[in-house]
Amino acid sequence: MTVRRLTCFAVAAATLLAACASTTKPGVVGAQRSQLMLVSADQVEQMALVNYTQQNQKAQSEGKLVTHGAELERLKRVAARLEKQVGVFRDDAVKWNWQVVLIDAPILNASCAPGGKITFYTGIVRQLRLTDDEIAIVMGHEISHALREHGRERVSQAYAQNALSSAAMSAAPGSEAQIQAANTVAHYLYVLPNSRQNESEADGMGLELAARAGYNPNAAISVWKKMTEASKGKQPAEFLSTHPANDTRIAELGALMPKVMPLYQATRQ
Numbered sequence: 337m338t339v340r341r342l343t344c345f346a347v348a349a350a351t352l353l354a355a356c357a358s359t360t361k362p363g364v365v366g367a368q369r370s371q372l373m374l375v376s377a378d379q380v381e382q383m384a385l386v387n388y389t390q391q392n393q394k395a396q397s398e399g400k401l402v403t404h405g406a407e408l409e410r411l412k413r414v415a416a417r418l419e420k421q422v423g424v425f426r427d428d429a430v431k432w433n434w435q436v437v438l439i440d441a442p443i444l445n446a447s448c449a450p451g452g453k454i455t456f457y458t459g460i461v462r463q464l465r466l467t468d469d470e471i472a473i474v475m476g477h478e479i480s481h482a483l484r485e486h487g488r489e490r491v492s493q494a495y496a497q498n499a500l501s502s503a504a505m506s507a508a509p510g511s512e513a514q515i516q517a518a519n520t521v522a523h524y525l526y527v528l529p530n531s532r533q534n535e536s537e538a539d540g541m542g543l544e545l546a547a548r549a550g551y552n553p554n555a556a557i558s559v560w561k562k563m564t565e566a567s568k569g570k571q572p573a574e575f576l577s578t579h580p581a582n583d584t585r586i587a588e589l590g591a592l593m594p595k596v597m598p599l600y601q602a603t604r605q
Contacts, residue, residue: 359485360425364595365540367425367484369533374492377450377485384449384487388437391455395439402438402458411456412436414471417549418479419452424548425483425541444566448478450487464562469546469555476542476549484541486534539585540592547596550603556589 362368395401402408415436422429432452443457444464454475461471481487539556547553 360483363424363544365544365592367537367541371489372492373488374495375488377488380488380491381451388449388453392437400440402440408438411438414468414475415454418472418476418545421545421548422483429483446474446478448482450482452482464566469552470559472546472549472551473542473556473559476545477538479545480538480541484537536588539589543592543596547600553593553596553600557586560586
């Protein structure tokens, strides 16, 4: 019995060890922490796509899906420049089916689903009066969560804790079970707060993406100050509920400036 238990323990340990890896190249900001990945990238992307499609269908049915106009085109232009830089962190992301969706709602929020599905709300652009540089910072941050596979990491942690079953993750496409599983996965992708570590990684990687794309990294300081100011005396913005903004974060961003400013300055020559 003891030998059997030791064998099972060894197999489990080996499985966990094999599931730990860094999903991105470090870039100049140095993001290279090992991550627990028990669930495949394809599974998470499939579930995220189901939720993304539901989101867009709901917005369209409510007349809130922006399909044309200056605001959407502006976001697409920023996204196109950022997308050209993602190979710095991972080669496969260059081939992702990148998309940008704009939803007309007074919500201070944005996200990027696994596989490169970007969502912005008009509220965050209009209420904060974001410049192109600031849009690039917010978008770069969200893209970095997808590049770094923070969502997959969190889903894997839930899987390890039996909060998600293998049956749910392998549900047939289009089935009610898959939709339920997708909604559960969305909870770990978008609703639960990211760890301080994940946020720091996304901050740094997003800053580098923006700088390489020719957007001023200093906009990171102004955008987080705007976000904090917008929430004073009010219910915290949805963006802040999962993206804590504080003096420590701003200080960390400031400390990264010597690494990323040369990248930005090189684009101005």
